[in-house]
Amino acid sequence: MQSKLSDIALIEQTLAGNQQAYADLVKRHQRFVFTLAMRFVKTREDAEEVAQDSFIKAYRSLSAFQGNSKFSTWLYSIVYTTAMTFLRKRRLDTDSIDDEETYIQIESKASGYDVNNVENKSRSYYLNQAIEQLLPDDAAIITMFYQGEQSLEEIGKALGMEANTVKVKLFRARQRLKEKLERNLKHEAKELI
Amino acid sequence: MNNMEEILWNYIDGTCTPDEHKAISDQIAKDEAYRLKYKELLNLNKAFMAMEIDEPPMAFTYNVMEAIRTENAQQPLKAAINNKIIMGIAAFFVLTIVSVLVYALAHVSFAGGSHSTPVASNLKVPDLKSFLSKPVIQVFFFFDVVLGLYLFDTYLRRKKVQKEIQ
Numbered sequence: 001m002q003s004k005l006s007d008i009a010l011i012e013q014t015l016a017g018n019q020q021a022y023a024d025l026v027k028r029h030q031r032f033v034f035t036l037a038m039r040f041v042k043t044r045e046d047a048e049e050v051a052q053d054s055f056i057k058a059y060r061s062l063s064a065f066q067g068n069s070k071f072s073t074w075l076y077s078i079v080y081t082t083a084m085t086f087l088r089k090r091r092l093d094t095d096s097i098d099d100e101e102t103y104i105q106i107e108s109k110a111s112g113y114d115v116n117n118v119e120n121k122s123r124s125y126y127l128n129q130a131i132e133q134l135l136p137d138d139a140a141i142i143t144m145f146y147q148g149e150q151s152l153e154e155i156g157k158a159l160g161m162e163a164n165t166v167k168v169k170l171f172r173a174r175q176r177l178k179e180k181l182e183r184n185l186k187h188e189a190k191e192l193i
Numbered sequence: 194m195n196n197m198e199e200i201l202w203n204y205i206d207g208t209c210t211p212d213e214h215k216a217i218s219d220q221i222a223k224d225e226a227y228r229l230k231y232k233e234l235l236n237l238n239k240a241f242m243a244m245e246i247d248e249p250p251m252a253f254t255y256n257v258m259e260a261i262r263t264e265n266a267q268q269p270l271k272a273a274i275n276n277k278i279i280m281g282i283a284a285f286f287v288l289t290i291v292s293v294l295v296y297a298l299a300h301v302s303f304a305g306g307s308h309s310t311p312v313a314s315n316l317k318v319p320d321l322k323s324f325l326s327k328p329v330i331q332v333f334f335f336f337d338v339v340l341g342l343y344l345f346d347t348y349l350r351r352k353k354v355q356k357e358i359q
Contacts, residue, residue: 019258019354026254034249048249055257056264124245131244146241152208171202178237 007071015063022062026055029072032148033079039139040083041090042132050086054079069157076144077158083136130180138173145170197227201234262355 013021
């Protein structure tokens with residue numbers, strides 16, 4: 001059962017040496033942190049690694065959390081930097097893989113859907129499929145705005161951008177997502193959305 | 194078209210000023226193209242909001258806490274030991290040595306005789322047997338037992354916290 005204490009109260013307890021309080025914080029935020037990690041690294045195994053590293057880094061620097069922003073905003077900024085470091089390292093390890101090429105591969109794999117099964121698949125499935133085809137930054141902004149319920153200012157803080165830049169990026173990301181969705185579903189898109 | 198979408202998204206997100214909000218409301222009411230686009234974007238917005246988030250593996254929290262525990266356990270002994278304990282032990286020994294030195298110097302008779310007399314014969318060595326009396330030994334053992342109980346209690350508390358986390 002998850003604790004009903006606020007994030008701040010759980011942080012204070014953690015800093016006082018109660019590790020169970022931090023376990024409660026992890027339980028509370030793990031689903032969204034994992035989803036956000038998935039937006040960057042695409043596979044569940046890598047996302048688990050990024051999410052786990054993010055929580056460990058957050059634990060290490062918990063005493064540095066000032067409380068000026070929401071804990072979730074602070075945590076998402078750690079997820080973002082951890083994912084970026086992971087991708088950079090991965091890019092160094094697999095030098096031959098080009099980003100664009102990777103996304104084209106993902107896209108072509110995703111567009112091979114079975115038309116007959118369209119009605120059996122939920123709107124959420126197609127949306128998730130379309131979001132996977134977006135660039136990591138676009139996918140992360142959409143996820144933080146809709147699933148993370150973060151304001152433009154908070155997303156800006158987490159990603160190190162101005163709120164206005166986030167607003168423009170969100171607008172473009174939504175347009176791209178709509179295009180992907182329409183391309184994947186063709187005629188079914190209008191019925192589903 | 195893009196401009197219309199941008200305006201409508203601002204309206205849906207609530208990021209426009211009250212004046213802009215009113216102007217867009219009027220535009221939607223009187224312009225069919227605006228109304229259709231608004232309806233389309235509103236549906237899309239609802240779909241985005243209803244998107245499900247991924248579920249991490251069942252053991253995710255356990256794995257994170259296990260990694261943190263392992264990391265803490267791998268800390269060097271120097272970092273794991275409380276500095277206050279080290280300082281306390283150091284203070285105890287420094288105080289003991291200083292006390293012994295002061296006591297010894299206070300009992301040395303410097304008004305000896307001629308240079309030919311050996312220095313050792315003028316020294317009054319304190320009788321240590323008088324310090325090892327029964328009450329002193331009892332206090333020493335009592336202190337040891339209290340210290341032992343305190344350390345045992347700390348160990349049990351740590352075990353309890355670890356059990357709760359698992």
